[in-house]
Amino acid sequence: MTIRCLIIDDEFLARQLLEGYIQKVPFLELVGQCESAFEAMQILQDEKIDLMFLDVNMPELSGINFIRTLKHKPEIIITTAYSEHALEGYQLDVMEYLLKPIYFERFMQAINKVRDMICMKAKAREVERKDDIAEVSRISKGEDYLFIKTGTQMIVKVYLNDILYIESLHEYVRIWLRDESHTIYHSLKSLLEFLPGNQFIQIHRSSIVNFHKVEAIEGNCVKINGQSISIGKNYRDEFLNRVKSKSIGIQPGKPSPRGNDEPGDIPAAE
Structure with missing residues (x-):
């Protein structure tokens, strides 16, 4: 080359x-x-x-x-x-x-x-966009998987529960699983439209995460499978509201009785 x-x-x-x-x-x-x-x-x-x-x-x-x-x-x-x-x-x-x-x-x-x-x-580029994700519309009908084309002759089934997060690489996206990843020619925005909103959420202009796989939140990052993924300013409020809805005893910006935030408290969104 x-x-x-x-x-x-x-x-x-x-x-x-x-x-x-x-x-x-x-x-x-x-x-x-x-x-x-x-x-x-x-x-x-x-x-x-x-x-x-x-x-x-x-x-x-x-x-x-x-x-x-x-x-x-x-x-x-x-x-x-x-x-x-x-x-x-x-x-x-x-x-x-x-x-x-x-x-x-x-x-x-x-x-x-x-x-x-x-x-x-x-x-x-060897893979045409229309073949990158086959039957992707089935997700909206309650299916728990999608097919992606990873090469000229290979189509693999990926279960949504196995997806950790999705990373944008300009005009491509990389779908990260626990032990492997798949890179396809597709936009992050169009892929998000097919993913179930109760499970997947965009937290950065270049990142979508599987909310079920979030292990911790530290500062402006989420932790998934040992990886730190940044939370963008424009996506922070929506993400923290989702966290709050699934939390006990966490209120954004509310100080603890001791006058200092508890370790589990989430700071107010900027």
Whole structure:
């Protein structure tokens, strides 16, 4: 597999450094270099680009604003001397964030992460969306399982009670069971519509959990099978109300008689 790369940085030395790194990696191919986002637009129209190395602070159009203009984005690694843009990059589904000066070891960590994601997507595309979940509508009729297609020739039955949580991976989802997981080409939102609401609840923009499998709540995380899953601010109230409805002696924000919250108390939602 070859990953076709594009460098976008207004600094010559920064472009030269990345070019040297790319040349050392056999599965990377440098398609072009640009000094501005405007130059990159034409290359993205004419060439198949799998990965962009994108600087943030560039004249006329910043790297962050450039990402917002892209309808179909390749994988993106931000390269910058400023750490304050990390959160914005995460919100825009940037794969990695490299702070300058960039060392080769850190560069390879980011590249391996990108390669894993590209490989996973390539495998998932072999399965058409309409075949990813067969008979999924049966869930709404009281069935306790669904069929998912895990490969070109394999369809497996997954019982809802065996699902621990479901994780969004951009346009894919990974269904986590106790001892294995299945990755399918499907959106988290559309999958949630078919799952029984009394059992499954979304707690983050990228996570659905099986409420029956929640073992503990600690701060802004739930614990399931040894994993910590974050509770998003926009989903916190609904989740805590569900917890309260299944609890004894827990009231959001109510202090204990000693003046301190008991270990089991749930803090009021922010």
